[in-house]
Amino acid sequence: MTDLLRPSRALLPLLFLLLACVPFAAAAAQQPFWTSFFARILIYAIAASALNLALGYGGLVSFGHALFLGVGAYAVALPAFHGIGSGWVHLLFCLAGGAAVALVIGAISLRTSGMAFIMITLAFAQMGYFLLVSLKFYGGDDGLPVAAPSRFGALDLGSAPVLYGVAWAVLLVLTWWMSRLRAAPFGMALRAARQNARRVDAMGLQSRRLQLAAFTLSGTACALAGALLANLNAFVSPSSMSWSVSGELIVMVVLGGIGTVAGPVMGALVFLGLEEGLKGVTEHWMALFGPLIVLMAMFGRRGIVGWIEALEQSRWPARAGAGRGRR
Amino acid sequence: MASLQTTDLVKHFGGLTVTDRVCLDIRPGELHAVIGPNGAGKTTLINQLSGELRSSGGAVRFDGQDVTGWAVHRRARAGLLRSYQITSVFEEFTVLENAALAARAARGHAWRFWRPLLADPTARAAAEEALRATGLEAHAGTPAGELAYGQRRQLELAMALAAQPRFLLLDEPMAGMSVQESAEVTRLLQGLKRRYTILLVEHDMDAVFALADRISVLVYGRLMFTGSPEEIREHPEVRAVYLGEELD
């Protein structure tokens, strides 16, 4: 079984190939709905991959990553509200805003660990939520329409197929970078810090500084997803920052396979796909979806990708997989 | 190869004095052993030297520089590296990755986001060299979690060596090892003697007397006596402590 054809290796390329066909298939079937439906999945996959950098590689259980989705979304909506439609300005606000907020919150939150870290990140997200709800000038709880979608020269993110292409490209680049980063010095040091931060310090690196950098990168990438979401919905609202969205992002990462490269993409696809599928079946879809998540937590050892790798290991035992860390 | 001196090093835990005005002088290239009964404060002393514990008093000079206030990572980058009594290797990484990360951490920096760690020639070379020195090159690709206990102790050592240290603090490298494994590590340390300055904390007396240029005896946090292995063997008080007569 040559390495390339191994399911876990071939999973991502196949996935991206299929996702690339969706807009064409949707156009062929006069079903534009599927383009925006899958665009939303791509965007949440970007957010989940961003969270995976902090949560999977770094072991930082952030329960407030929806805050960065909100920051990214409002980084598009606010300039647009004041008449600025240039995508570059939106991108600048989004990346700068996401990085700044992530840096500040990360610096404070990393003073704690374990349960306290989970709670302090949740606290910052709730603060952001209440702040936006009370900003009457920008629509507060009722949200704010995006007056001008981000335009990069001829590329107008207002149209669904264009947005789909951009989201697909961003996810591809991010996922590819994640696979490289995982084995790069920064990724290895970060994953080492998750296993034993004291040892990493004793070797000559500063584990807290690595974790802060990872948290900031993760927040910025998540803000990027928020900006794309604002363009998809042409509307932003504080409820996209509620704690249940942070919870859903965590579920997607863990469901897909935490700490793996393909995990977040698979997790977003299965989570949102299953949600839509079950909605079609019954109005009380949550009564089915809840237990499913419980079962996955109890039996899915390391998510879908972990399950595929375990299956593959039992079917075609590979030579000692170099550099294939478990979690 | 670096030297290390401590002047009146003290460490209190609340009212308890664990390190009591210790004065050590370790010359470049020397293998200096520190022995003493359990609870003598050996590991505390090493933690003070490596920077993981902040000393309550006194000074630590490394290669002539006062490093008392330095943080752990700063001392490590200066070449003052340690191994741990309780093995703490990265179980999810392979043996080679553990060593390469150690090499990279001491010499280079981790702010590389694209090229793989193992593609860094200097780090990889230092790692492979350290694995050869500790006899682990056959297990380069095995995840550290799957190693036997003895092999993990060897990896612990390999990670210290991979960082090309200028001073090695070894905290009971032979702990929990069989006689045959200890003999192997002793031969290994014999090979390192002239290349690094080493402070060895160990209970295995055969290894200590085979390796040490000089030996210091630590009892209840106080440095009782420093001398050549022969002087230590004949020294009445040292025998008393080890053979059980209580001190006055």
Added chain:
Amino acid sequence: MMFRALWKAACGAALAAPLIAAQAANIGLVAPLSGPQAIVGQDQVDGFMLAVEQLGGKLGGQSTNVFKEDDQLRPEVGQQAVRKLIDKDKVDAIVGLSFSNVLMGSLPRIAESGVVAIATNAGPSPIAGAQCKPSVFSMAWQNDGAAEAMGKFVQDKGVKRVYLMAPNYQAGKDMLAGFKRFYKGEVVDEVYTQVNQLDYSAEIAQLQAARPDAVFVFYPGGMGINFVKQMSQSGLTGKLPLYSVFTVDGTTLPSLRDAAVGTLSGGMYDAALDTPENRRFVAAFEAKYKRTPSLYAATGYDAANLLDIALRKAGGDAKKLAAAVKASAAELKSVRGPFRFGKNNMPVQDYYAFETMRDGGKVATRVVGTPLKAHVDAYAAQCPLN
């Protein structure tokens, strides 16, 4: 490339919408069916389906497919539901559209597609004013309407000092602004509380200390139940008249019961309205669902009947449906009494004042006044439509 072509053909078929007979009427129904306000969504769906059932499952003579979508009171979920209804199910009209935040979220896609939208749960000021759209209607109210009615009612009663309270979000601010548009007396204080707040004892103590002549509040759904319960337990309800909008209504009265006795609420509908159409509607609703219909059930019911008239008028031509809906309002015998669309497609209707009182063992409401008759909202002037 062959693989891509094969793939396109295969999944093209799978994704195609189920081909439904062309002449059937497809209606989308978007409402919050889960989360704290689920009862509000459920009432609209039940009201709408009751009318469809009474019309033999046909609206405007065409067999009708109703696509129900749960927006979970989250704008993002509502947007996806609307996209699904417009792009995939190719609906002729969308009814419901939940609270203001979900409605505003779905507006861009609706306006762009030109599909007829009939809101049965909100009428935010932006779409009543400058952003009014020819194909977007509200069967319920313009958000400020009920509060304006209570403002006038309290003004007419000659109350000198009133204390205002609402949750700290857009609708809360709109409600208090609407009240002050008609109430000219002294406003003792204007207190905004946290959204979904549980415990109001602190605010009630503050209210008690301020000694106003009356208090006006807007606390929809669970917040209303918490507030009114805690008000009655503090013994204030007897001493201090409580005026409210969207707080004591068909959805909350069953779980408030005597805690709400003595309160006065304003609105465009209550089951107690004594018109022949309403008596028939309430009887049919109670028979089918074993509970009294709230104002949300009424708007759902009216929306279905309006569509019935409009679809017959438009004769299956989507482009004429919007104009047909506007015209049909005059022919609709609404359960709430007189009703027509203003130029901004907002309802022009009477607003009543209801009092909750003990009627034998049970608690019931009765009409105690009609402060605003055929009321045109304050934003109609800004709307360019005619």
Added chain:
Amino acid sequence: MNLTLLLAQLLNGLQYGVLLFLLAAGLTLVFGIMSFVNLAHGSLYMVGAYAAALAYGAGGSFTLAMLTAMAAALAVGLILETTVVSRLYRRDHLDHVLATFGLVMFFNEAVRIVWGPQPLFVQVPESLVGTVDLLGFGYPLYRFAIIVAGLVVAIGSYLLIHKTRVGMLIRAGAQNPQMVAALGIPIGLLNALLFGVGAMLAGVAGAMAGPVLSVQSGMGDAVLITTLVVIVIGGIGSVTGAFYAALIVGVVDTMGRVYLPLLLRQVADRSVADAAGPALASMSVYLLMALVLALRPQGLFPAHRT
């Protein structure tokens, strides 16, 4: 007049704090001693509220309703423990978050299927209707009942944990479960019992909150976040910590909501104060927690002094 208002607000803060403690006590035991992240604790609170509401509605006395609530919450707690929770003890906090996130979804929807979206009607028990005159200020009698009940539970749980053999076992189990098991004590049964007691406390809180708050599906989620804040401020695993922290959060939240807007009005002009006041008030609890965590990550009253 201002003094009595301050006193009333303090009482309100105390009452809200006691209600939070009823919830936090059970949660901090499960978190601290079994290190199990239980997001579904709010659902057990909801189960208690529904059981009490239904029992009371069916003509029972309030005490009967309270017992039904405790029994229902204990039963659901034990079922949860044996089927789901016990399999997750050795697993990572993330798997706990995932599993209990699913449970919350299930409970909210199940309650909606069985009892519908309509909030239930719960009456204040006749004996506790009316108000107590407090220097000319009417304070609801039922609120006093909540304070008293909360204090009784506080003392009861303190005695249970510190003065009884079972309490000793629970604390021993916290430090070293293997050793306790080695001594022949069925640690599985002990954990189940502990989780059950935690659930029962949540059930009591639900029953007490019924007449005051809206009993509806999803009522547990809002109160869950505040309870998590309380146990983190108090120090995870410390019941005493949870008690003090609950009172602090109760008072800070109440005072923040009332006096912050007033304070701001003196400083800033009216419109800014009206906008910033409520926002700051709703953020006050989270600001407090972020402050505590940044300065004392292990909480104000760390666990070792339970």
